Amino acid sequence: MKDKKGSLKGDLKALKRRLKKAFKIREEAAEFYKEQPVISHPTNKDELRYENKIANFSKGMPHNELGEVNVDDYDEYIQILNSGDPEDFEDLPLEGERKMVNPQAAYAFEMVGPDSHQLVLPPAPSFSSAEMAAEMVELYWHALTRDVPFNEYDTNPLTLAAANELSGLTDFRGPKIDGKVTPGTLFRDNLPGALTGPYISQFLWKDIPYVSTTITQRYRTTKAGEDFLTDYDEWLAVQNGSIPPGPDYDPTPRYIRTARDMAEFVYNDRSVESGLAASLIILRYGTAAWDKNNPYLDSDTQIGFSTFGVPHILDFVTRAARPGLEAAWFQKWLVHRRLRPEEFGGRIHNKLMGKADYPIHPDVLNSEALAKIYETYGSYLLPQAYPEGCPLHPAYPAGHAAFVGAMVTMLKALFDESFVIPDPVIATSDGLQLIDYEGPPLTVGGELNKLAYNIANGRDAAGVHFRASGLNGLNLGEQAAIGILRDYKATYNEDFEGFTFTKFDGRTITI
Incomplete structure (x- = not known):
């Protein structure tokens, strides 16, 4: 407003007050994190325990005939990682392409949100532990059952055998019913509501409304029975950084109906696709599916847009992915450096072939799954869904799990977790069509949690990640998203009660 002389002095004063308020909001957020206690990052100590570095990621560097890394090169790699000097990273000791x-x-x-170095994970399972052995047994069964349709888990001999063996392992951490792994809990996670209904989330099946068209979720997949890195010479070449030729593709796009299909989905996504698709599907249900704390649901005169509207939702869901990844990358490279499943498969192979003596828990060495792998492939290596196996970064935590954990956390904060999804579907065993699902109601919260483990476990199904890497990756992404929500809570003008949602561990939180 102008004063008597026509100046804008009053407006400038208001602007100055706003600038001070904006600074205070940012300052208080920074002070909050600054005052957090300095934390240590626990590891399983395997990197110190084994001088030959058999328990740590080394793919792409020079290896001997056993697939063990050249220790001098590994030490140089650690020095480079710890230096943080961008020029040093140009000297990473790589062997191949x-x-x-x-x-x-x-x-x-x-x-x-929080700095990535302020978020903590528990140590990864140690190399010689029963938990590590159980994770490998599960991965061998994953490989053996890649082409079994999820609809047939209750009757297929392989999935029945997998559930039976996993039930009897010393330290298997997957979900159970009355102390037993069942075909209905096989390769799943016990997240709130996620064990209800089909294995695959509705958000990976239902059509996606996109601008003025509709995307049908039938995807390219690879041909059944095509697995990789089961020949030792090929496996060793890949550990040294070689790039093998690509796979053969099924000419018919399909709805996700097997673990191989899920593995191919998480091979081709880049980060935000699954979270964005889920948000677009839920938005189609209207404001009845929105979180009840949204301040505009009861307004007689306003609707949300930049705040508490569709742009707000889409921004939060997609912006959460990268901080989740950064938190994972800190843990991967500077803390744990856990080896990948294909590397552990090499250790198992060389031990059972009498070429090396590694401290591997007998639960995996004596497993039915491993015997079937050798009978099928002629080696004890873990069959991979991708020709080149895993990417060149360590296994703990899983990056896919971290970014989907962050996105799903945002979605649960912005939508009504109890909203029942209308007209649920299930894919046929050939993946060519969707049919009506008949069973208990499926809620937004349960299907979002299911989406989270679908994306995380899809990497397990491919043979490139472990169970603990996925579950702890989800929790890490959740921590990153909670920090973002906390910081933004202070920025709104609306009378807003806060973000309330159910965490992956089942606890309800309000921010």
Whole structure:
């Protein structure tokens, strides 16, 4: 407003007050994180325990005939990682054509939410532990059952055998019913509501409304029975950084109906696709599916847009993915450096072939799954869904799990978890059509949690990640998203009670 002389002095004063308020909001957020206690990052100590580095990621570097890394090169790699000097990373000791994936992301800073170095994970299962053995037994069964339709888990001899063996392992951490793994809990996670209904989330099956068209979720997949890195010479060449030829593709796109299909989906996504698709599907249900704390649901005069409207939702869902990844990359490169399943499969193979003596728990060495692998492939290596096996970054935590954990957390905060999804579907065993699902109601919260483990476990199904890497990756992404929500809570003008949702561990939180 102008004063008597026509100046804008009053407006400038208001602007100055706003600038001070904006600064205070940012300052208080920064102070909150600054005052957090300095934390240590626990590891399983395998990197110190084994001088030959058999328990740590080394793919792409020079290896001997056993697939063990050259220790001098490994030590140089650690020095480079710890230096943080961008010039040093150009001297990473690589053997073949492949390059390390973004280790400098471990040093990146975020402007909203917690710094990646402030988030903590429990140690990864140790190399010789029963838990590690159980994770490998599960992965061998994953490989053996890649082409079994989810609809046939209750009757297929392989999935029945898998459930039976996993039930009897010393330290298997997957979901059970009355102490037993069942075909209905096989390869799943016990997240709230996620064990209800089909294995695959509705958000990976239902049509996606996109601008003025509709995307049908039938995807390219690879041919059944095509697995990789089961020949030792090929496996060793890939450990040294070689790039093998690509797979053969099924000419018919299909709805996701097997673990192989799910593995192919998470081979081709880049990060935000699954979260974005889920948000677009839920938005189609209207404001009845929105979180009840949304301040505009009861307004007689306003609707949300930039705040608490569709742009707000889409922004939060997609912006959460990268901080989740940065948190994972810090843990991968600067803390745990856990070996990948294909590397552990090499250790198992060489031990059972009498070429090396590694401290591997007998639960995997004596397993039915491993015997079937040898009978089928003529080696004890873990069959991979991808020709080149895993990417060149360590296994703990899983990057896919971290970014989907962050996105799903945002979706649960912005939508009504109890909303029942209308007209649920299930894919036929050939993946060519969707039919009506008949069973208990499927809620937004349960199907979002199911989406989270579908994306995480899809990497397990491919043979490139372990169970603990996925579950702890989800929790890490959740921590990153909670920090973003906390910081933004202070920025709104609306009378807003806060973001309320159910965490992956089942606890309800309000921010």
